[in-house]
Amino acid sequence: MRTEDLRYLELLNRLRGGQSTIEDYQLLCTRIAGNPKLQASLRQKPWNEAPILVFRNTLRTQINNRAVLNKAMEMGLRPMVCVAQDYFQGKLIDDLRLRKTILELPDNKTEHLPGYLPLVPGMPVLLTENVTTELGLSNGTRGIFHQLVYEESSADIQFQDKNFPTNTKFITQPKYALVEFPNCKLDSELAELQPKIIPIPISEQTFLFDVKELLAENVAKGAKINKKNTKISIKRKALPLIPAYSITTHKSQGQTLGKIIIDLVMPPGPVEVASVYVPLSRVKRLDDLLIIRPFEFVALQVKPSTAQREELKRLDRIAKTTPKRFPISM
Template identity: 85%
Template sequence: MIKEWKRDIEARRDETRNYLISGEDTLEVRDDEIQIEVVGAEIPTSPIKTKATRVLPVTATNLVLFPTKQDIVKQFTLNTQQKYAFMIITSHLDGENHAYTGTIDNQLLMCIPGCGGTGKSQLIRAITNPIVCIAQDYIQGKTVDDLRLRQAILELPDNKTEHLPGYLPLVPGMPVLLTENVATELGLSNGTRGIFRQLVYNESPEDVRYQDKNFPLNTKFITQPKYALVEFPGCKLDNKLAELQSKIVPIAISEQTFLFDAKELLPANVAKAAKINKKTTKLTVKRKALPLIPAYSMTTHKSQGQTLGKIIVDLVMPPGPIELASVYVSLSRVKRLDDLLIIRPFEFGTLQVKPSTAQIEELKRLDKIAQ
């Protein structure tokens, strides 16, 4: 089904592009180019609700869903009191609570008394049962088997891996950023904000064997994701895709290649010998992963061109020259001053950065063209 969705998105993208260029709202599609592969299954439109909608998945894949609340209660064998607390907390997180009014979700304060051994830790594990997608990395066409090398590559920041993260924590309803251009004409481009709704993946023996000290012991690792269903409220898909709700877009696995310097992992004498003999210690890595990153926070660069609801800004700049845009961009993402919070004191000089000579020359050039 992911292939059919992809064709549909590409067709709509081309139709929009043709309309922008020629003004003609038409697109010819050959019948022999349309291929539909179908395997029946059911995917809940929400991982919290049990009501299911019929969805056609990709072929030859085991469809595994996010567990419902009742599934989690059974998995962690919560007793009656634990279940009550679990349902109250998760319902609050889902917006299904009496304190929720309009767009304001008031804070939930809950005290769970009891000495050690009364099951509080089990309740915490049930509530904070994280799911993390692991990128698949290949060197010379083979998976990375060396544990130290694999860990080092996975822990690279996404700005060094062509914006494909090694670890992608996922929680239904969390904000995410798209990190590649899917269909810019439809508002699905690098930096577009969305809301993660659902994940479709294959179960693998690696999921069980994988452990990482950076995550809790009860973390569920996914090593073979197929695609993520993401809601993009601002996208220009006038009609919903087949069997999906409005504004829901399937984001498939992306593939990128980047370099990794393994010098730090080599013994000192080997690294020195490589330098003397002018041998490179850089490895070419091919990564397959979902082109998404969590968007609870973002850099100034990623926020360019976006209008945000409410933001918290840090104006304490890192060492080095201060760019004029780094201040202006962060402060101009909201429409009202009331929606802006500056997190800590900063040097007033940060607001007095003058444009560089190159910037002034560019402004003069643009003014000359405009005349």
């Protein structure tokens, strides 16, 4: 257990066992943003640099895109977005509807390569695949984006997307991104680069896309009844990076974070006890977290199943045998 605050530790132990009390709920409510006693502003340090932990990839992507665009505006820079290159049967997809639909898929459905990657110098990013694990460059490693190296293409000028400002510079031929990884284990700096700055090249991944999503509802139902295989294989080339202003609670597992902002309003669908326990246990003290909006006590009352209890025990055993990682300060 990474927590140093004894009262908070007891709260977490009750939570993971499905035995949270009304006192636990009231204690967490003291950390809701807007509470005048907190004297904490989301617009000021350290909270304006703290990652926002959410439960759904779609919400995470929306928050990240908006945060990058806001930072570009504050810096007086033109928004810049890398666009993934998607191939079907060895050819670049040129059907506009199909291309747009696939680009807008959440990255958890595209082997963690984003269709759109907005970038601005100084922004936090997250690696989405293992690059060099022995150097500490693995899936989930946090870094700071510095620069994009790319080729100019006529397709960049033609590309448009209503989800981004009209003056956005779209880049379809990126080569690599220069990213600073403060905790990287590389002893010597690379030629002509500052220490801890690593070039992250384009990655290739293959994933399946169900074209029923493009069909009219009655046609899609017919395809299902006839048991037709409507999935196609897509090869994507893109940078294995995503913005890290917001991350999913799943992605935060195993990390110790300096400050975090979390949302405890549960999304629709089945709820697991780990869903709430994971984000709350990323910090060492109660004072290191803010809750973005009011939530219901029921979010803390989920009873763990036998399988969940066994999984939590397994994670405990791993934590005891794994060397401690350096806390990440934002």
